[in-house]
Amino acid sequence: GENVEQHPSTLSVQEGDSAVIKCTYSDSASNYFPWYKQELGKRPQLIIDIRSNVGEKKDQRIAVTLNKTAKHFSLHITETQPEDSAVYFCAAMGYGNKLVFGAGTILRVKS
């Protein structure tokens, strides 16, 4: 089945700097890759997603890139702000429309 690895597990950046979180997946048939943000004590919420027929997608300060050949995708956050501090999860949709999640990245933005 699908396996998703996410790195780094924790990331500290200075306010205003960029943050990059990377994920790799194993199933070449996976075709949907969402990113979820979970603030402390709250539920995960979708922040951006990308389909396998697109290489990059951007929404204001966040962007996601996908390299199907290498089977990896990344989340890029520019001009980070304290409210970006959260746990971020990547996921890949594999067999049977099931999402398989990465282990999560704790992002801390220091002001």
Add this chain to the structure above:
Amino acid sequence: DVKVTQSSRYLVKRTGEKVFLECVQDMDHENMFWYRQDPGLGLRLIYFSYDVKMKEKGDIPEGYSVSREKKERFSLILESASTNQTSMYLCASSFGGIEQFFGPGTRLTVL
């Protein structure tokens, strides 16, 4: 606005008890999911359902069962709770297998 609710935010049970966790969504979504969230392990799929009375095993179904008698309600059952089932349980729903909307979670402690 999609609303996914879970019956309890916090629950404390004793080893061997039968535990019911309930999830209700109000958007007529066909798909519903149960995950458990543990630090460093991300979200792991326990069971999911594509329709009323249908259920499919996820990645970690052992020790759990589910029930979906009505489209809006998906219940997770721990037949005989054990201490290794202490965790955060998250329910989610989706339409068409794309964005999943999560409930607030139930933090279960088994003593």
